[in-house]
Amino acid sequence: MAATLSTPVPQCGHEVLAAVLQVRDEAPAVHVLLWQRALEPAAGSWALPGGDLGPDEHLNASIRRQLAEKVDVCELSHLEQVDSRGRPERVPGRRVVATSYLGLMPADADPRLPADTTWHPVTDLPPMAFDHGLIVRAAVGRLSRKLTYTNLGFALAPPQFTMSELARIYRAALGHDVDVTNLQRILLRRAQIEPTGATVRPGRGGGRPAAIYRFTAHELEVTDPFAVLAPPRSS
Amino acid sequence: MAATLSTPVPQCGHEVLAAVLQVRDEAPAVHVLLWQRALEPAAGSWALPGGDLGPDEHLNASIRRQLAEKVDVCELSHLEQVDSRGRPERVPGRRVVATSYLGLMPADADPRLPADTTWHPVTDLPPMAFDHGLIVRAAVGRLSRKLTYTNLGFALAPPQFTMSELARIYRAALGHDVDVTNLQRILLRRAQIEPTGATVRPGRGGGRPAAIYRFTAHELEVTDPFAVLAPPRSS
């Protein structure tokens, strides 16, 4: 009954891990921030940033603190919890439950990184420590799904962008082709983006100058969860 | 760097909690399984079933074990993780991280319950212990959203049902009106349900006999996450 109180507190650790994702210029794919473990276990393999939850620490505060060891947290445009994993064998020699997070960084951010830390395209991950590869996959899946029914694009895009640049970001994050015309019409109708009025000068070789857009909001909004079986639309 | 190993394991508990939801006859709303606490803290208020994670226990295994103290787990038609909460003050006098689950039971199930345990409509919750009210709300939200883009209805519906009965279940779970015609066409097109061929005899007062349907699958499938910005359709 009152098991919450009568049971002795088990000796069990809790850690937070973050898959920080970014679309970078190097490759047309999503990149994830990884650091290479120097010590056992899993020395030499790559791991997600994170660490143990402090004794009196919020989960959110903890992941922010742990991330601060690797990157400038101010550059993070989005951070959300993904899931928790508690397989007893997930880390050898230690019982630790992990709560994983999805972090996002705009494409123009290029934070300084410690020597053991670099970006890796998620399409070509190095040998990963523990279950961190699974966590990356879960985070990437969460990102691509949420890109389609929320305004989460704001977290991947730079403050200003042309539609071509934005399409490139969406292509990388979704893993498939994205029609520029479609993207523009959809995001405009959803009022996710708006033109700034400015245009960019075409490069050598010419071409029509591209209009510069920005996202209208910088916090997560569910545009329309595609309310199948929707409430009677009042509009 | 290797904080994962160098830091001493903090004394921190981990519990699992489940919001088991069901559409019941008593009220046209989703009901949640709650038990009334007899001991402090929060004596008298209502709590979700759950308890401490065992030292060598999977998270999923733990919530199933804890739930078994309250209901016949075999009647659970679905169980999935929702999120984790780690506010240090969430349970007074004890530092414990909670991972919450959404459990579902078909409308026709009526399991035996311990004396301290009953169903409560989520639209009219009693005084709740700790942050359990928030967990219920998160679970209900997860349910209603997933009902629209997955076949999760199978977990709420009885093995056989008429469209009117199913519409009643969806109305309760979604919290708004549902057109029977729409529901039928959508679920048929998505191949989520199929007619059994049988019909039900109309009650006194007459009426056309209703066709009896069943769900085609009993495991979670994403019908079509409404792939906005979809990959080029190959069909």
Place this chain on the structure above:
DNA sequence: CACCGTTTTCGATCCTTGGTCGATAACCTC
């Protein structure tokens, strides 16, 4: 057994949304 009320079921229409494609606009270089 014809009529009526009831409930379910089916079909037709409208609207919104996204996908596709071609035409046009605005720029470059030569």
Place this chain on the structure above:
DNA sequence: GAGGTTATCGACCAAGGATCGAAAACGGTG
């Protein structure tokens, strides 16, 4: 200014859901 290039816009099509009304299939009643 001709030709190449890129961006933008508009027209069209298809699919899916919402809405509504008609038809079907029953029980009850006179």
